[in-house]
Amino acid sequence: MATHEAERHQGLGTLPVWDDGDAERLPPLRGEASAEVCVIGLGGSGLAALARLADAGVDAIGLDAGQVGAGAAGRNGGFLLAGVAEFHHDAVQRFGHERALNLYRLTLAEMERWYAEDVPGARCTGTLRIAADAEELRDCEQQFAAMREDDLPVERYDGPEGQGLLFPRDGAFHPMQRWRDLATTLQARGVRLYGDTFARAIVDTRVQCAEAYVHAKKILIAVDGGLEVLLPELAPRVRSARLQMLATAPTQECRLSRPVYFRDGYDYWQQDEAGRIVLGGGRDIGGDDEWGAAAEPTAIVQKHLENTLRERLGVSAPITHRWAARVAFTDDGLPIFGELRPDVFVTGAYNGTGNIFGALCGRSIANLALGATDPLAKCLRR
Numbered sequence: 001m002a003t004h005e006a007e008r009h010q011g012l013g014t015l016p017v018w019d020d021g022d023a024e025r026l027p028p029l030r031g032e033a034s035a036e037v038c039v040i041g042l043g044g045s046g047l048a049a050l051a052r053l054a055d056a057g058v059d060a061i062g063l064d065a066g067q068v069g070a071g072a073a074g075r076n077g078g079f080l081l082a083g084v085a086e087f088h089h090d091a092v093q094r095f096g097h098e099r100a101l102n103l104y105r106l107t108l109a110e111m112e113r114w115y116a117e118d119v120p121g122a123r124c125t126g127t128l129r130i131a132a133d134a135e136e137l138r139d140c141e142q143q144f145a146a147m148r149e150d151d152l153p154v155e156r157y158d159g160p161e162g163q164g165l166l167f168p169r170d171g172a173f174h175p176m177q178r179w180r181d182l183a184t185t186l187q188a189r190g191v192r193l194y195g196d197t198f199a200r201a202i203v204d205t206r207v208q209c210a211e212a213y214v215h216a217k218k219i220l221i222a223v224d225g226g227l228e229v230l231l232p233e234l235a236p237r238v239r240s241a242r243l244q245m246l247a248t249a250p251t252q253e254c255r256l257s258r259p260v261y262f263r264d265g266y267d268y269w270q271q272d273e274a275g276r277i278v279l280g281g282g283r284d285i286g287g288d289d290e291w292g293a294a295a296e297p298t299a300i301v302q303k304h305l306e307n308t309l310r311e312r313l314g315v316s317a318p319i320t321h322r323w324a325a326r327v328a329f330t331d332d333g334l335p336i337f338g339e340l341r342p343d344v345f346v347t348g349a350y351n352g353t354g355n356i357f358g359a360l361c362g363r364s365i366a367n368l369a370l371g372a373t374d375p376l377a378k379c380l381r382r
């Protein structure tokens, strides 16, 4: 804790390691604007929706209260994961076999699409689930059996990181680079994007911002953390929690070739291409304080992350970044997805795993708004 406080005093900011802070800023929207579709949220989900709309030749505006990747999309662990937040055998139990399997297959296909398209910074490294104890190892065995039965890519793993499972088609990426590249491509295609434009309210299909209005035929909301703030009617079903991370200077003390999930996914880390350790987790350590909290690092969780870094990974490299962001959770474990009000479409609340799943949902919600059929929409129907 002392170290954390000292670093804060030395001016350690709360920018994620993925953000070098020198990106060109999107202009704010002022006055009145109109479009066929207005997309709120320029994280991975909103940008994927805008890309689908651009493909369909739809005139769309995208806006964000901050900038591209201002929320979890630009501040996460950088894991590319197939499936939903629940491990596959848990998803089968909770959502039913057919639905869980379809969700896994669709996310896997989305990830393969990224690799095939050579998304800059995306690497098919595989990821590891490492068991913290014998009980978790038994759970890994159940996951292994369920995945093998469904012919999903998984192997048993026993290596320097510990024992558990290897998911050979998962990977890692540089989140902020991905979303900024996508935003630049969209702008080059004529899509209008605005930053620092906070949507205060949605009245019918009009978006009221602090200093602007957008009139649209359809509104598409692609927000993860804080979704229940923008849409208070979701509050009973959706709750947002803070997740925290830290990163070190490049180090040669270890060479981690794959991202690792540990302690049922409560802790996670990877070493990026520059050699920096990027480590997050400890939401359970923060307890109830993490729910509904501001996206700021706290001493108790940061201390836990620091201990994991120093003791479990044996890394002594200096910590250069500490940050937090919010994600939303639902009571039934499925995201919010669909037409919430007439011509107002919503996707969000990925329960902590949303890089691939969120992008997939973004494209699918755009399909729904376009009136096109979409295989994911059926899977997410409640």
Ligand SMILES: Cc1cc2nc3c(=O)[nH]c(=O)nc-3n(C[C@H](O)[C@H](O)[C@H](O)COP(=O)(O)OP(=O)(O)OC[C@H]3O[C@@H](n4cnc5c(N)ncnc54)[C@H](O)[C@@H]3O)c2cc1C
Residues within 6 Å of the ligand: 040, 041, 042, 043, 044, 045, 046, 063, 064, 065, 066, 067, 068, 069, 070, 071, 072, 073, 074, 075, 076, 077, 078, 079, 080, 081, 197, 198, 199, 200, 222, 223, 224, 225, 226, 230, 242, 243, 244, 245, 280, 324, 325, 326, 327, 348, 350, 352, 353, 354, 355, 356, 357, 358
């Ligand atoms: C620390 C951390 C680690 C994570 N690690 C991983 C991981 O390794 N792998 C993985 O798959 N998932 C991970 N996740 C989850 C994943 O990051 C998210 O599920 C995903 O990025 C959500 O993207 P999104 O575009 O749906 O939403 P967001 O990133 O929340 O984007 C929504 C955007 O909407 C904007 N916005 C919100 N309200 C308004 C408003 N009223 N008006 C205008 N704009 C608004 C926000 O500024 C934001 O930019 C992690 C999350 C966190 C916080």
